[in-house]
Amino acid sequence: KQEVTQIPAALSVPEGENLVLNCSFTDSAIYNLQWFRQDPGKGLTSLLLIQSSQREQTSGRLNASLDKSSGRSTLYIAASQPGDSATYLCAVRIPGAGGTSYGKLTFGQGTILTVHP
Amino acid sequence: EAGVAQSPRYKIIEKRQSVAFWCNPISGHATLYWYQQILGQGPKLLIQFQNNGVVDDSQLPKDRFSAERLKGVDSTLKIQPAKLEDSAVYLCASSLSYRGSNSPLHFGNGTRLTVT
Numbered sequence: 001k002q003e004v005t006q007i008p009a010a011l012s013v014p015e016g017e018n019l020v021l022n023c024s025f026t027d028s029a030i031y032n033l034q035w036f037r038q039d040p041g042k043g044l045t046s047l048l049l050i051q052s053s054q055r056e057q058t059s060g061r062l063n064a065s066l067d068k069s070s071g072r073s074t075l076y077i078a079a080s081q082p083g084d085s086a087t088y089l090c091a092v093r094i095p096g097a098g099g100t101s102y103g104k105l106t107f108g109q110g111t112i113l114t115v116h117p
Numbered sequence: 118e119a120g121v122a123q124s125p126r127y128k129i130i131e132k133r134q135s136v137a138f139w140c141n142p143i144s145g146h147a148t149l150y151w152y153q154q155i156l157g158q159g160p161k162l163l164i165q166f167q168n169n170g171v172v173d174d175s176q177l178p179k180d181r182f183s184a185e186r187l188k189g190v191d192s193t194l195k196i197q198p199a200k201l202e203d204s205a206v207y208l209c210a211s212s213l214s215y216r217g218s219n220s221p222l223h224f225g226n227g228t229r230l231t232v233t
Contacts (some may be wrong), residue, residue: 004159034221043121043208043224044160089159104173105150105222108160 002027005110006062011034013080013115021075021111023090028068031093035064035075038087038110047088048075087112121225123209127217129231135197141204142190142211148172150222151184151194152208160208166192199232206230 003026008077013019023033034053036044048057056065060094063076073090087110094104120143130136142149147168152160163182165173169189177184181200186192196203206227213220 020153038174041226041229043226044210044222046221046223091159096134104162104165107161109157109159 002030002092002104002106003108004090004092004108006088006090006111008111009109010112011114013113015080015082015115015117017080017115019077019079019080019113021088021090021113023073023075023108025071025073025092025106027094028071029094030068033064033066033073033090033092033097034105035062035073036089036091040086044089077113080113082115083115084088084115085113121209121211123207123225123228125228126226127229127231129233130199132201132232133198135195136199136230138194138207138209138230140158140192140194140209140225142192142209143213143223146211146213146223147189148212149192150212151192152210154206154208154227156205163207164195170218173187196230199230201232203216204230204232 005024007022030052034049035047037047038044050057050066061078066073089110091105091107091109124139149166152161153163154160163177164184166186169186184194206229208224208227210222210224212222
């Protein structure tokens, strides 16, 4: 059974600092890994998706890496801003029956990030 | 493009009552998901549809929860009867999915259910 763990559970940093959020998963047989952002009272917004064959993906100040063999992913946020305050979740998709993309997406519990001015 | 639409945004019911949630995915998205998110936890998949067929409902409490996607577009999730532990946010998501796809999920804003 795939289990996803995120460390730390909460993080508070001053504006401008670079930071790293960690995600680990128990089964390396994943189809892809996705990072999401969730603002209070809202749904999830997809930030980055890394396919199992990729090592990293970048979007603006965000960089996500994937080390499938060790079961780890990191989300790096450069020059953090108060607007980055939110809960960040990672999720892994396992292959579905017959190796299809229909496998279950399993989420971690999230890291609550607070960036203070 | 219009996002995933969900209604209602909030619902308060007493235990043993029934409740239904509605979801309209992004146009053209074949895969639709219902997730349950309990406060402080990550979302947990309840059911996944591919068009109007069920792909995964292994974590759906079938004695009280049901879901349908009759025409392969919008979907409803029903709880009958509700229990206190069903208090959570129910999230609907959709993705443009076909065999071999790596398309990301797009989420609605969710329905916050409180069972008293």
